[in-house]
Amino acid sequence: MQAVRTLSLDQAAPAAPGLARLVAAAEVGDPPPGDDIPLYAPRRKIYPQSVHGTFRNIKWAVLLVTLAIYYLLPFVRWDRGPNAPHQAVLIDFPSSRFYFFFIEIWPQEVYYLTGLLIVASIVLFLMNAIAGRVWCGYLCPQTVWTDLFFAIERLVEGDRRDHMHRDGRKWTAETYARKGVKHFLWLMVAWWTGGAWVLYFADAPTLVKHLATLQAPFIAYAFIGILTFTTYTLAGHMREQVCLYMCPWPRIQAALTDEYALNVTYRYDRGEPRGSVTRANELRAQGKPAGDCVNCKQCVRVCPTGVDIREGSSLGCIQCGLCIDACDAMMSKLGRATGLIAYDTDINIKRRMDGTQPFVKLVRLRTVLYAAVIAIAGGIMIFTLATRDSEGISVIHDRNPMFVRLSDGSVRNGYTVRIVNKHLKKREFALGFNGLPATLIDFVGLPPREDGELWIDVDPDQTRELRVVVTDYGLPPPASTRIVFRLTDVATGEQAEARDHFFGP
Ligand code: SF4
């Protein structure tokens, strides 16, 4: 595919030498051939031009919604009763709990988070099988914050052309002032980002007050500092470098995609051979083929990662669709049909070139499999969450000694028992024991009630740990025997069990 002639908008007006140099550096050149392609290329500054259109509007909407969720969610309240925090989403390290609206995850239920990560991964695979790197282009935090930083940059330093002009000529006081304001605003956004992050780990309104009055714990200030630095560096300075060199997803995605996945695609069957309008008319008049691409490079100029989509799919293309908007605008201006760049598949391009009808095949073996795994794993998680016990018991047998032989010949084993009460009210439990016929069970440091029953009360939403001693008076003493501790809620009769062993000589 050889460019016939380049009609560059930057060439349409005389450019300052500095600007010309920047334009040359900012536009994509041919990579070195074959094995000479370096593993790391020094960063060249990208000046993405603003663009209007459907995909830009979608990106604005996603940016507003995702940022609003991130910054405001810690302030959303959720009434869980008098003995629990009222923050809808809270990672409560001191109490070892994760709260998400009506869901409360205990440390021993951390497998739900593992399940959530698995489901999230498969959702990512499904998105990829349907429409390529949708996550990268619209939802990834790196994309969202970089987009926000680009918007601030354009606001302060102007759009691509103004910004390049200023950077290309000798810097004046105005240039320094604009750059100072830009970096200040970037740092403010980064600081808010770090500040919002720590609010997920404590009661947000209280922590805000403590942060403002310098009464918050040091760790909160430390994390705000770390996240301010990472946000400012990643979104302000590293930008596309994160996608190109740091993120594993583009590599994984490339291995997971297939020829039916919709991707932002330059329809070279329609665009090539590219050339100016005049040249295309001349070629057509001579009966020669001419494509619709006028080589205006608007698609390259709006690209936040500096990719030329006409070179084919690449690691650098985050599939944001902005080049579609840019090209559609150009096609509309020229009175040609839009869609020279569009969501499409390689297979469709080949079919069009063969004269067969293109098609979109969303229902395929892999999309059905991904959807099935999401439905099954999600269904299991929802079912187990809805039906999980509100009480629990775990038992750890003493390791040393495994048993003690008493002077009367009886054998004693010691256990550490932890009882869990997930209700938001105090509960009384009876602890029963099965497996050995002639047995006495005793709580260390906890006298039995007057009626001799072994009842333990556990505070709301708490656990209680007990030392329990089991003595077997049977003769001869038992060998290793399987036993069961049974916990029963005295009021409701709800039960939980834990199995262990009783060891003898
Ligand atoms: S080539 Fe197009 S879709 Fe890919 S990152 Fe650039 S603008 Fe976005």
Ligand code: SF4
């Ligand atoms: S914006 Fe469209 S017409 Fe212009 S160079 Fe890109 S593909 Fe060609």
